[in-house]
Amino acid sequence: MHHFLFSYGTLQLDQVQLENYGRKLKGNKDLLKGYRIEDLEIADSEVIRKSGKHIHPVAVHSGNENDIIEGMIFEITEDELQATDKYEVSDYMRVIEKFESEKKHGFISERKNNNALINPTNPDSLLTVF
Numbered sequence: 001m002h003h004f005l006f007s008y009g010t011l012q013l014d015q016v017q018l019e020n021y022g023r024k025l026k027g028n029k030d031l032l033k034g035y036r037i038e039d040l041e042i043a044d045s046e047v048i049r050k051s052g053k054h055i056h057p058v059a060v061h062s063g064n065e066n067d068i069i070e071g072m073i074f075e076i077t078e079d080e081l082q083a084t085d086k087y088e089v090s091d092y093m094r095v096i097e098k099f100e101s102e103k104k105h106g107f108i109s110e111r112k113n114n115n116a117l118i119n120p121t122n123p124d125s126l127l128t129v130f
Contacts, residue, residue, distance in 0.1 A: 030101050
C-alpha cells in the first residue's frame with residue numbers, strides 16, 4: 001500500500017530521508033491552504049541528530065484560506081509511513097487533507113491541539129495522533 005506524504009519541513013532534507021527511509025524520495029511541489037507554520041522546539045536528541053536542527057516547523061490549522069504552506073508531496077510505502085511516525089515527535093499528529101493540486105490526498109503533521117481526533121476542516125476525516 002502506498003501513501004502520499006506532504007512535507008513542509010525537515011522530511012524534505014536528503015539526510016533525513018536517507019536516515020529514515022534509506023533512499024531519497026521523489027515528489028512534486030504542492031500547496032496547503034488554511035494552515036500556517038509555527039516553530040516547535042525539539043527535545044528528542046535522535047531527531048535533532050537526523051535533522052541537524054532543534055527547531056522544526058509545525059503546521060497549525062488556521063482556517064484562513066490566505067494562510068498557505070508550500071511543500072512537497074512524496075509517495076511512500078506503508079513501512080516508510082511507520083518510519084515517519086517514529087521520526088515525528090509526540091507534539092505532532094497525522095492529518096488527512098486535500099491539497100491545492102486537488103489530485104491527491106496526503107498526510108501532514110500538525111501540532112496536537114487537546115488531542116483532537118477530528119479534522120477541523122473535514123469532520124468526516126479521522127486523524128491519527130502520534
